[in-house]
Amino acid sequence: MPHVIVKLWPGKSDEQKSRLADSITRGVTSILSYGDDAVSVAFEEVAPSDWTEQVYNPDILGKWNALAKEPGYGPGPTDQRSPS
DSSP: OOEEEEEEOTTOOHHHHHHHHHHHHHHHHHHHOOOGGGOEEEEEEOOGGGHIIIIIIIIIGGGGGGOSSOOSSSOOTTSOOOOO
Protein backbone atom coordinates (compact mmCIF):
# COMPACT_ATOMS: atom_id res chain seq x y z
CA MET A 1 0.00 0.00 0.00
CA PRO A 2 2.18 2.89 -1.17
CA HIS A 3 1.71 6.16 0.66
CA VAL A 4 3.53 9.09 -0.91
CA ILE A 5 4.17 12.29 1.02
CA VAL A 6 5.08 15.37 -1.00
CA LYS A 7 6.68 18.12 1.05
CA LEU A 8 6.69 21.47 -0.67
CA TRP A 9 6.71 25.19 -0.07
CA PRO A 10 3.30 26.85 0.27
CA GLY A 11 1.76 28.51 -2.77
CA LYS A 12 0.82 25.73 -5.15
CA SER A 13 -2.83 25.66 -6.16
CA ASP A 14 -5.27 22.88 -5.32
CA GLU A 15 -5.46 22.17 -9.05
CA GLN A 16 -1.67 21.72 -9.26
CA LYS A 17 -1.70 19.42 -6.24
CA SER A 18 -4.58 17.40 -7.69
CA ARG A 19 -2.76 16.98 -11.01
CA LEU A 20 0.43 15.92 -9.22
CA ALA A 21 -1.47 13.44 -7.03
CA ASP A 22 -3.09 11.97 -10.16
CA SER A 23 0.29 11.71 -11.88
CA ILE A 24 1.92 10.04 -8.88
CA THR A 25 -0.99 7.60 -8.59
CA ARG A 26 -0.77 6.70 -12.28
CA GLY A 27 2.98 6.10 -11.95
CA VAL A 28 2.62 3.92 -8.87
CA THR A 29 -0.22 1.85 -10.32
CA SER A 30 1.44 1.32 -13.70
CA ILE A 31 5.00 0.69 -12.49
CA LEU A 32 4.36 -1.19 -9.25
CA SER A 33 1.16 -2.96 -10.36
CA TYR A 34 -0.97 -1.75 -7.45
CA GLY A 35 -4.62 -0.90 -7.84
CA ASP A 36 -5.72 2.71 -7.64
CA ASP A 37 -7.38 2.03 -4.28
CA ALA A 38 -4.04 0.98 -2.76
CA VAL A 39 -2.34 4.34 -3.31
CA SER A 40 -2.57 7.42 -1.10
CA VAL A 41 -0.89 10.78 -1.62
CA ALA A 42 -0.50 13.57 0.94
CA PHE A 43 0.87 17.10 0.72
CA GLU A 44 2.70 18.79 3.58
CA GLU A 45 3.43 22.47 3.12
CA VAL A 46 6.60 23.66 4.82
CA ALA A 47 7.60 27.32 4.95
CA PRO A 48 10.93 28.10 3.25
CA SER A 49 12.32 29.32 6.59
CA ASP A 50 11.54 25.91 8.13
CA TRP A 51 12.72 23.76 5.21
CA THR A 52 16.22 22.98 6.50
CA GLU A 53 15.08 22.05 10.01
CA GLN A 54 11.87 20.19 9.09
CA VAL A 55 12.77 18.59 5.74
CA TYR A 56 16.38 18.84 4.61
CA ASN A 57 18.10 17.71 7.80
CA PRO A 58 15.78 14.83 8.84
CA ASP A 59 14.39 13.60 5.49
CA ILE A 60 17.15 14.35 2.99
CA LEU A 61 20.48 14.52 4.80
CA GLY A 62 19.37 12.08 7.49
CA LYS A 63 18.20 9.50 4.94
CA TRP A 64 20.73 10.22 2.20
CA ASN A 65 21.39 6.56 1.37
CA ALA A 66 17.67 5.92 0.90
CA LEU A 67 17.13 8.75 -1.60
CA ALA A 68 16.04 7.62 -5.05
CA LYS A 69 16.89 11.09 -6.36
CA GLU A 70 19.27 13.50 -4.63
CA PRO A 71 18.54 17.23 -4.66
CA GLY A 72 20.86 19.57 -6.52
CA TYR A 73 21.12 21.91 -3.54
CA GLY A 74 22.71 21.70 -0.12
CA PRO A 75 25.66 19.61 0.94
CA GLY A 76 25.45 15.85 1.03
CA PRO A 77 26.61 13.83 4.05
CA THR A 78 30.25 14.52 3.24
CA ASP A 79 29.48 16.85 0.33
CA GLN A 80 30.22 14.03 -2.10
CA ARG A 81 27.46 13.80 -4.66
CA SER A 82 26.98 10.88 -7.00
CA PRO A 83 28.67 11.51 -10.36
CA SER A 84 26.26 13.00 -12.88
